[in-house]
Structures are given as structure tokens and as C-alpha cells.
Amino acid sequence: MRLIHRLAGLLLSGIFISGGIDVLRDPGPRAVTAGPFLERIRPLVPALPTDPILVVRANAALQLVAGAMLAVGFLPRLSALALAGSLVPTTLGAHRFWEQQGPAATPQRTQFLKNAAILGGLILVASAPSHVHRSSEIA
Numbered sequence: 001m002r003l004i005h006r007l008a009g010l011l012l013s014g015i016f017i018s019g020g021i022d023v024l025r026d027p028g029p030r031a032v033t034a035g036p037f038l039e040r041i042r043p044l045v046p047a048l049p050t051d052p053i054l055v056v057r058a059n060a061a062l063q064l065v066a067g068a069m070l071a072v073g074f075l076p077r078l079s080a081l082a083l084a085g086s087l088v089p090t091t092l093g094a095h096r097f098w099e100q101q102g103p104a105a106t107p108q109r110t111q112f113l114k115n116a117a118i119l120g121g122l123i124l125v126a127s128a129p130s131h132v133h134r135s136s137e138i139a
């Protein structure tokens with residue numbers, strides 16, 4: 001079972017590492033997408049930085065670091081929880097398919113559901129018994 005959990009963490013990590021690198025290199029498009037969502041949630045999170053580029057870069061850095069930690073099996077439960085915590089606002093902010101009409105809604109719905117599936121995998125990794133993740137043990 002430990003091998004399966006390690007493999008799951010490794011497979012889940014790739015999208016976060018890749019995405020984190022992409023956003024750190026070019027945060028502009030994500031900042032434009034995130035801007036309206038950030039303005040909507042600002043009353044709930046007053047400490048949120050006003051610069052959307054800073055917010056998407058911070059999120060990308062978190063996803064890159066936590067994704068790398070998950071890939072190597074270092075603090076996998078914490079890494080999975082951090083990734084899950086960053087995935088929820090990312091998904092709600094970027095893939096609002098319910099606000100789209102016609103064919104434009106389809107790719108956003110697909111991305112939303114893909115992220116929901118990834119969230120399910122992260123929850124499984126985060127909820128695995130701690131003995132499953134001990135890196136000193138061999139599967």
C-alpha cells in the first residue's frame with residue numbers, strides 16, 4: 001500500500017510543479033483571470049495583497065514547493081493539504097463554468113471537474129495513515 005500512496009503522490013505532483021513553473025515565468029494571464037475573483041473575496045480576506053500578480057506568484061510558488069515535496073515524499077500529508085488549500089480558490093476563481101454560456105462553458109466545466117478529481121486525490125493522500133508515508137520504510 002505504501003508504494004501505491006507514493007505513486008499517487010508522485011502522479012499528483014506533476015501538474016502542480018509544471019503549473020507553478022509556468023505561472024512564475026508568466027504570471028500575467030493568470031493575474032488577469034484571478035483579478036475579478038480576488039476583488040470578490042477581498043472583503044472576506046482583507047489581508048489579501050492588492051496586486052494580483054503577487055497573489056498568483058505566491059500561489060504558484062506554494063504549488064511548486066508543495067508539489068516537489070509531494071513528489072519526493074517529504075511531509076506528504078502536509079504537502080497534499082497545502083495543495084488542496086490552494087487548489088480550491090484557484091478552481092473557483094479560474095473555472096467559473098456556471099457563468100459561461102453555450103460552448104464556452106464546456107472547457108471550463110471540464111477544468112473544474114478535473115481539479116475536483118485532483119482535489120479528491122489530494123484528500124486521499126492527506127488522509128492516509130501516517131505509517132503509510134514513512135519514507136524510511138520500503139514499500
